Amino acid sequence: xxxxxxxxxxxxxxxxxxxxxxxxxxxxxxxxxxxxxxxxxxxxxxxxxxxxxxxxxxxxxxxxxxxxxxxxxxxxxxxxxxxxxxxxxxxxxxxxxxxxxxxxxxxxxxxxxxxxxxxxxxxxxxxxxxxxxxxxxxxxxxxxxxxxxxxxxxxxxxxxxxxxxxxxxxxxxxxxxxxxxxxxxxxxxxxxxxxxxxxxxxxxxxxxxxxxxxxxxxxxxxxxxxxxxxxxxxxxxxxxxxxxxxxxxxxxxxxxxxxxxxxxxxxxxxxxxxxxxxxxxxxxxxxxxxxxxxxxxxxxxxxxxxxxxxxxxxxxxxxxxxxxxxxxxxxxxxxxxxxxxxxxxxxxxxxxxxxxxxxxxxxxxxxxxxxxxxxxxxxxxxxxxxxxxxxxxxxxxxxxxxxxxxxxxxxxxxxxxxxxxxxxxxxxxxxxxxxxxxxxxxxxxxxxxxxxxxxxxxxxxxxxxxxxxxxxxxxxxxxxxxxxxxxxxxxxxxxxxxxxxxxxxxxxxxxxxxxxxxxxxxxxxxxxxxxxxxxxxxxxxxxxxxxxxxxxxxxxxxxxxxxxxxxxxxxxxxxxxxxxxxxxxxxxxxxxxxxxxxxxxxxxxxxxxxxxxxxxxxxxxxxxxx
Amino acid sequence: xxxxxxxxxxxxxxxxxxxxxxxxxxxxxxxxxxxxxxxxxxxxxxxxxxxxxxxxxxxxxxxxxxxxxxxxxxxxxxxxxxxxxxxxxxxxxxxxxxxxxxxxxxxxxxxxxxxxxxxxxxxxxxxxxxxxxxxxxxxxxxxxxxxxxxxxxxxxxxxxxxxxxxxxxxxxxxxxxxxxxxxxxxxxxxxxxxxxxxxxxx
Numbered sequence: 001x002x003x004x005x006x007x008x009x010x011x012x013x014x015x016x017x018x019x020x021x022x023x024x025x026x027x028x029x030x031x032x033x034x035x036x037x038x039x040x041x042x043x044x045x046x047x048x049x050x051x052x053x054x055x056x057x058x059x060x061x062x063x064x065x066x067x068x069x070x071x072x073x074x075x076x077x078x079x080x081x082x083x084x085x086x087x088x089x090x091x092x093x094x095x096x097x098x099x100x101x102x103x104x105x106x107x108x109x110x111x112x113x114x115x116x117x118x119x120x121x122x123x124x125x126x127x128x129x130x131x132x133x134x135x136x137x138x139x140x141x142x143x144x145x146x147x148x149x150x151x152x153x154x155x156x157x158x159x160x161x162x163x164x165x166x167x168x169x170x171x172x173x174x175x176x177x178x179x180x181x182x183x184x185x186x187x188x189x190x191x192x193x194x195x196x197x198x199x200x201x202x203x204x205x206x207x208x209x210x211x212x213x214x215x216x217x218x219x220x221x222x223x224x225x226x227x228x229x230x231x232x233x234x235x236x237x238x239x240x241x242x243x244x245x246x247x248x249x250x251x252x253x254x255x256x257x258x259x260x261x262x263x264x265x266x267x268x269x270x271x272x273x274x275x276x277x278x279x280x281x282x283x284x285x286x287x288x289x290x291x292x293x294x295x296x297x298x299x300x301x302x303x304x305x306x307x308x309x310x311x312x313x314x315x316x317x318x319x320x321x322x323x324x325x326x327x328x329x330x331x332x333x334x335x336x337x338x339x340x341x342x343x344x345x346x347x348x349x350x351x352x353x354x355x356x357x358x359x360x361x362x363x364x365x366x367x368x369x370x371x372x373x374x375x376x377x378x379x380x381x382x383x384x385x386x387x388x389x390x391x392x393x394x395x396x397x398x399x400x401x402x403x404x405x406x407x408x409x410x411x412x413x414x415x416x417x418x419x420x421x422x423x424x425x426x427x428x429x430x431x432x433x434x435x436x437x438x439x440x441x442x443x444x445x446x447x448x449x450x451x452x453x454x455x456x457x458x459x460x461x462x463x464x465x466x467x468x469x470x471x472x473x474x475x476x477x478x479x480x481x482x483x484x485x486x487x488x489x490x491x492x493x494x495x496x497x498x499x500x501x502x503x504x505x506x507x508x509x510x511x512x513x514x515x516x517x518x519x520x521x522x523x524x525x526x527x528x529x530x531x532x533x534x535x536x537x538x539x540x541x542x543x544x545x546x547x548x549x550x551x552x553x554x555x556x557x558x559x560x561x562x563x564x565x566x567x568x569x570x571x572x573x574x575x576x577x578x579x580x581x582x583x584x585x586x587x588x589x590x591x592x593x594x595x596x597x598x599x600x601x602x603x604x605x606x607x608x609x610x611x612x613x614x615x616x617x618x619x620x621x622x623x624x625x626x
Numbered sequence: 627x628x629x630x631x632x633x634x635x636x637x638x639x640x641x642x643x644x645x646x647x648x649x650x651x652x653x654x655x656x657x658x659x660x661x662x663x664x665x666x667x668x669x670x671x672x673x674x675x676x677x678x679x680x681x682x683x684x685x686x687x688x689x690x691x692x693x694x695x696x697x698x699x700x701x702x703x704x705x706x707x708x709x710x711x712x713x714x715x716x717x718x719x720x721x722x723x724x725x726x727x728x729x730x731x732x733x734x735x736x737x738x739x740x741x742x743x744x745x746x747x748x749x750x751x752x753x754x755x756x757x758x759x760x761x762x763x764x765x766x767x768x769x770x771x772x773x774x775x776x777x778x779x780x781x782x783x784x785x786x787x788x789x790x791x792x793x794x795x796x797x798x799x800x801x802x803x804x805x806x807x808x809x810x811x812x813x814x815x816x817x818x819x820x821x822x823x824x825x826x827x828x
Contacts (some may be wrong), residue, residue: 008815024807036742043749046745059811
């Protein structure tokens with residue numbers, strides 16, 4: 001079969017309609033019979049079916065790592081009884097599956113053995129066996145299993161959620177920094193949909209730029225494009241090509257501390273973190289290792305760089321501490337100390353230490369560059385229609401944030417932003433600030449934290465029906481009080497900006513509920529809503545400075561506007577205590593704006609002096625939490 | 627099974643797992659069903675790997691002189707000489723697991739007949755080179771989707787939100803979202819065809 005095109009039937013043809021209905025789970029027995037009749041004698045129709053279902057399968061495959069279902073709901077595709085009603089009714093269907101196939105419910109009769117959960121458990125055991133065996137072979141020096149269990153899932157770190165009835169991917173860390181990342185142009189490589197969590201087996205192929213991954217163990221890896229790296233365990237990865245710098249600091253990781261029930265659970269259900277091993281765990285922690293085509297570089301408490309060239313040769317350079325460099329077959333092993341390097345050549349099949357020592361090697365990027373102020377929206381943007389509504393999505397309109405240190409995650413590739421108009425004149429863009437070095441995984445533990453930013457209006461864009469330029473909001477009020485509310489249809493264009501501690505990069509319509517959120521984000525991107533409030537728009541025209549201060553159990557938002565209104569205001573409230581939970585604390589600034597100009601600048605995140613408190617009190621609070 | 631076999635299996639499995647999954651989806655389009663069968667298939671492949679490897683046999687459905695093992699999987703005496711052999715073997719087991727799945731579930735789903743499923747499965751195996759090429763192009767085409775289209779596809783296929791919830795967030799209706807996804811899939815198919823034509827043209 002040499003041709004690569006597939007003859008497509010008209011989109012409204014019976015064949016296309018029936019195949020779509022099959023994909024959506026909305027096909028009836030009569031439809032099925034009709035589809036069979038069409039396919040039976042038509043080779044082209046069969047080829048179309050196969051190709052279309054393959055596309056359907058690939059999209060499913062690409063989104064497998066995104067699996068997570070809200071707590072308290074059945075797995076969306078397990079209960080199919082609502083599918084048919086959803087297909088024929090436009091009302092809200094809270095329990096309906098996203099993509100379904102059967103018109104009848106199968107949930108009540110789904111047996112455990114042979115059911116999804118069982119299969120998942122079996123598959124998990126299978127994967128554990130597979131990867132355990134693989135690592136035993138590949139890394140003889142690895143002293144513990146490198147495989148996590150289900151509990152290392154998004155669900156596992158959420159209070160009140162059970163991970164035992166949900167399928168989930170295994171996550172080994174998070175992306176904590178991106179700078180000028182350009183994903184590989186390899187057509188076989190598909191960049192991650194979501195840039196937050198790093199799933200086991202996820203490959204990162206960069207043509208250029210820097211990408212920082214922080215493993216759950218606390219180890220940090222900075223990939224430097226061009227490179228090809230796969231996160232193949234909780235304690236390491238496979239570098240096929242390019243450079244990385246790894247840092248495995250003792251004591252850097254303070255999240256999985258063995259404090260409280262959640263932490264204990266993590267410490268014993270993960271492969272125990274190398275840098276913070278729970279004494280309760282029966283297994284020793286695995287050492288962080290980087291595998292390459294020719295070598296295995298194993299951390300012995302250090303900071304080091306690894307480079308793999310196009311021939312597969314490996315250079316390991318130790319910045320501090322000591323590493324063990326070994327052959328993949330477990331043969332020759334060499335200890336390399338601080339300042340020294342080792343090169344492993346496949347051609348020569350030997351290893352040697354480079355004699356030249358350098359106290360400050362410059363070959364590797366060991367630190368992510370500091371972030372620069374962010375200009376979020378262009379201010380010569382004027383694409384609106386005459387009636388004040390935006391009629392298209394400017395998906396190809398991109399914006400680079402300085403050197404890309406603060407990455408927009410709605411953009412593709414990272415480092416750019418897309419401004420999309422979804423309804424009315426509201427648009428959204430999101431900036432991820434997780435790359436900011438002072439705001440990392442430990443931020444929640446080290447609260448209080450202060451976030452400050454400025455907002456200025458731009459010069460272009462819409463005018464309201466009366467001919468006035470957009471108003472920009474400068475006020476702030478508690479939710480549910482007064483008008484106008486951003487979720488209501490607005491009589492004139494306005495700016496709405498939300499600052500959220502929020503991993504919901506997709507929640508671009510945040511104004512539907514609140515203008516601003518505080519959301520706790522755990523290590524795997526799972527979110528817990530803490531507080532929300534609404535902004536109110538006024539006719540001020542000066543720059544606005546807003547500050548959000550978080551403490552262990554409270555938030556306070558302050559703003560000041562220096563224009564003609566010269567307004568100030570504040571809002572504060574209590575936060576539920578989260579205890580010393582593992583927190584990713586990614587900050588997203590999420591703007592919902594009219595397509596005139598608006599800039600969000602000088603976003604700064606600071607940690608304030610810690611509040612004195614006794615650790616054991618925190619532990620007790622954590623342990624008592626349901 | 628020794629460590630070399632572990633690695634051999636891991637390599638073969640990682641290389642072909644998405645194709646095996648796609649093979650299953652050809653017969654079971656529902657993600658939940660397909661995942662279930664895929665995971666069961668993975669386990670069987672793992673369990674049977676040493677047989678496959680040590681006996682140097684491959685499953686060759688329909689080929690002359692095929693034999694069946696105790697699980698009914700057809701095999702013929704032929705060395706493992708390419709990754710295609712693994713894929714054929716894996717798809718043979720996946721086909722059996724689809725049958726087992728449908729038998730367990732008592733045909734409570736609206737599914738295609740066994741005969742047509744077999745024909746489509748055969749067609750898929752025959753078309754695998756074509757599908758492989760199209761998959762590479764599809765990845766490119768998916769990158770071209772606008773933000774909202776990607777957002778919708780990602781979230782709807784990920785299954786963590788109901789269509790009702792998504793419809794609310796997209797300020798649309800469930801039916802409209804289903805139609806939108808149909809159009810997106812259609813656009814992707816057309817894009818792949820166009821890319822194919824571009825590559826084939828001199």
